[in-house]
Amino acid sequence: MxxxxxxxxxxxxxxxxxxxxxxxxxxxxxxxxxxxxxxxxxxxxxxxxxxxxxxxxxxxxxxxxxxxxxxxxxxxxxxxxxxxxxxxxxxxxxxxxxxxxxxxxxxxxxxxxxxxxxxPTPKGLSKLFSSxxxxxxxxxxxxxxxxxxxxxxxxxxxxxxxxxxxxxxxxxxxxxxxxQKEKPENLVEHPMSRNMKEDFVNFLKEYPNELTNVDENGLTLLHRETIAGNLSSVEVILEAGADRNLQTNHGKTPLDLAKQLQWEHLIPVLEN
Incomplete structure (x- = not known):
């Protein structure tokens, strides 16, 4: 630019x-x-x-x-x-x-x-004239x-x-x-979150310490995936036993962040 x-x-x-x-x-x-x-x-x-x-x-x-x-x-x-x-x-x-x-x-x-x-993949005669x-x-x-x-x-x-x-x-x-127009479901969840769910399960089995690691902002993996709105990832993390009550340096739980950012699809999962 x-x-x-x-x-x-x-x-x-x-x-x-x-x-x-x-x-x-x-x-x-x-x-x-x-x-x-x-x-x-x-x-x-x-x-x-x-x-x-x-x-x-x-x-x-x-x-x-x-x-x-x-x-x-x-x-x-x-x-x-x-x-x-x-x-x-x-x-x-x-x-x-x-x-x-x-x-x-x-x-x-x-x-x-x-x-x-x-x-787009050219077909037929369009192959001859495609830009x-x-x-x-x-x-x-x-x-x-x-x-x-x-x-x-x-x-x-x-x-x-x-x-x-x-x-x-x-x-x-x-x-x-x-x-967004072709796949309105992408407004709810990123396709990579859905497609990577099985790989993410295997990742946490191999690296269980990722569940308890905390960064300089007090964010856990559950906090970060909540901020990004990734339902599949949040479900996997909770099923793996992550503590949903841990707070960031600003005193916020993953549920607090889901409500703050209005990730409505995450709130019921984090409230259970």
Whole structure:
């Protein structure tokens, strides 16, 4: 992406503020996809990043300058989105690309990931005339981007999308999970969670200590799989005897996190 692809949004626009809210409410789907991306041997995402507001106060006037910019290499503990700035600020001088930030979830302004769809297999005569160009990666999320696209003319949208090199689709139908229309069940659970269930059972049999290991945030495996919304994984972990009452450094059980992130399909399993 070129630097001019990063448009700094007007935070006073009601529709833009609504886009921020939608991004915060659906961030869990970004994190679910990102958490599986970290486990893939072959990367599946062309792009994944989160947008947040950064500010600097002018010492002379006291006025705040705000820029919305993107971070990547994302981590998430259920409360804070963590990553490294990838934009060169336009006017801010107190931060620079590569700086690390931990941002409360309710303060992010957008998220975006992109996946290249499989190329269709040519059949019959179409084999002779098929294009050799690769499919364009499809964008998911990007609520502020879609709001801005809605304000553009057709030619402006085309130019914008070409600058990003992404297929943003219809700005009135923002998708948050891969193949959302074709497979609506993906909204409930990531297909890798379902498909990897047997392998995960065998993994825990081989490495039972994974059930009790705790990271620097106080997160157990059960906490992490709950944050990612992985029902099959949560069921396997509980069946293996994990303690569902362990708390993070912020005093939260897996059930607390399921409720906080509104993973409704996990709540009954964790309450039992």
């Amino acid at each position: 070129e630097n001019n692809s990063f448009i700094f949004a007007d935070g006073t626009d009601p529709k833009m503020i609504e886009a921020y809210k939608k991004a915060q409410e659906t961030f869990k789907y970004f994190w679910r996809e990102q958490s599986w991306e970290y486990r893939r041997i072959v990367p599946g995402l062309n792009l994944s990043c989160v947008k947040a507001a950064f500010s600097q106060e002018d010492p002379e006037t006291g006025e705040n300058t705000v820029e919305h910019m993107w971070i990547n290499d994302i981590d998430f503990d259920g409360d804070h989105v963590k990553g490294y700035l990838i934009n060169e600020p336009n006017t801010l001088t107190n931060i620079q690309p590569g700086d690390y930030f931990e941002i409360p979830l309710n303060e992010i302004s957008d998220w975006l990931f992109a996946i290249t769809p499989p190329a 050799s160009s690769d499919p364009i990666p499809k964008a998911y999320g990007g609520f502020t981007i879609q709001k801005m696209r809605s304000d553009m003319s057709d030619s402006e949208r085309q130019e914008h999308d070409e600058a990003w090199g992404l297929d943003f689709g219809d700005y009135n139908e923002i998708e948050v999970v891969h193949e």
